[in-house]
Amino acid sequence: MTVIVSELEEARTLLREAIDQANKIVAFTGAGLSTECGVPDFRSKNSPWLRYKPIEFDLFMSDVLMREEAWRRKFALDDIYGRAEPGRGHYALANLIASGKMAAIVTQNIDNLQQMSGVAEEHIIELHGNGTYATCVKCGLRYELNEIRRAFDATGAAPDCPACGGPIKAATVSFGQPMPEEPMRRALAVTADCDLFLAIGSSLVVYPAASFPSLARQHGARLVILNGEQTPLDDVADLVLRGDIGDILQPFAS
Structure with a gap:
């Protein structure tokens, strides 16, 4: 039976107990972890993502004008949140x-932001890529x-790769683009091996990523x-802590 808690101190206490009882924890994080840092989520009213919608992968690859528009939208969003710093949730994790x-x-x-909080790359599995650099879609060469x-x-x-001529794209997974195989493999392995799974700040509606809690x-x-x-997925959870994520994770952040 799912226990749902919205009172802050009780939520903190129950989370502490769950963490103390666990030996191998995996965190699964979504946009809600970063909203207190000024990074907009995808579904809130007036979200910048609604004004600068991502270009689908097939369009990006087939139309140079769409590639130019994709980069225009990318840099517009970077201007909004590109200087964001990690928040309490990042430091807690x-x-x-x-x-x-x-x-x-x-x-x-x-x-x-999780990397900026001091977590080594080996502990972070990015299912949707990273928007702070770019890669060539064809040869994989990295660009800043x-x-x-x-x-x-x-x-x-729109930039093309000097090495192979392929299109350069932000190193994120676009709509319609295949999920990266190695991060998916690693995510499946750690998920199957943990004894406590913390789903934090995710709407849990975007698949296949949202399948990991189940x-x-x-x-x-x-x-x-x-x-x-x-x-x-609230109904299948053991415990649902509903409230401000930074507030709930605050005791673990220092």
């Missing part, structure tokens, strides 16, 4: 990683955004959901 209690952070976020933006601002032309539960892990609103 960083401390849990450092303590040895948490094995991995599986994230839908592309903002790089500052050099791409200088050229784009000067010419308005998978953890099927493998015997305790499932705790931290979110400001209801999710479709």
Whole structure:
């Protein structure tokens, strides 16, 4: 039976108890972890993502004008939240990683804030990529955004890879683009091996990523959901902590 808690101190107490009882924790994070840092989520009213909707992968690949528009929208969003700093939730998870209690952070976020909180790359599994750099779609060569933006601002032309001629794209997974195989494999492995799965700030509606909480539960892990609103998986969770994510995680952040 799911226990749902919205009172802050009770939520903190129950979360502490769940963490103390666990040996191998996996966090699964979504946009709600970063909203207090000024990073907009995808579904809120007036979200910048509604004004600068991502270009679907097939259109990006087939139409140079769409590639140019994709880069225009990318840089417009970067201007809104590109200077964001990690928040209380990021530092809380960083401390849990450092303590040895948490094995991995599986994230839908592309903002790089978890890395900025001090967590090593080996502990972070990015299901939807990373928006702080770019790669060539064809050969995979990495490019830094500052050099791409200088050229784009000067010419308005979508960048192509000097090495192979392929299109350069932000290193994120676009709508219609295949999920990256290695992060998916790693995420499946850590999810199946954990004894406590913390789903934090995710609407749990975007698949296949949203399947991980249920998978953890099927493998015997305790499932705790931290979110400001209801999710479709609340009924299968052991514990639902509903409220401000930063407030709930505050005791673990320092």
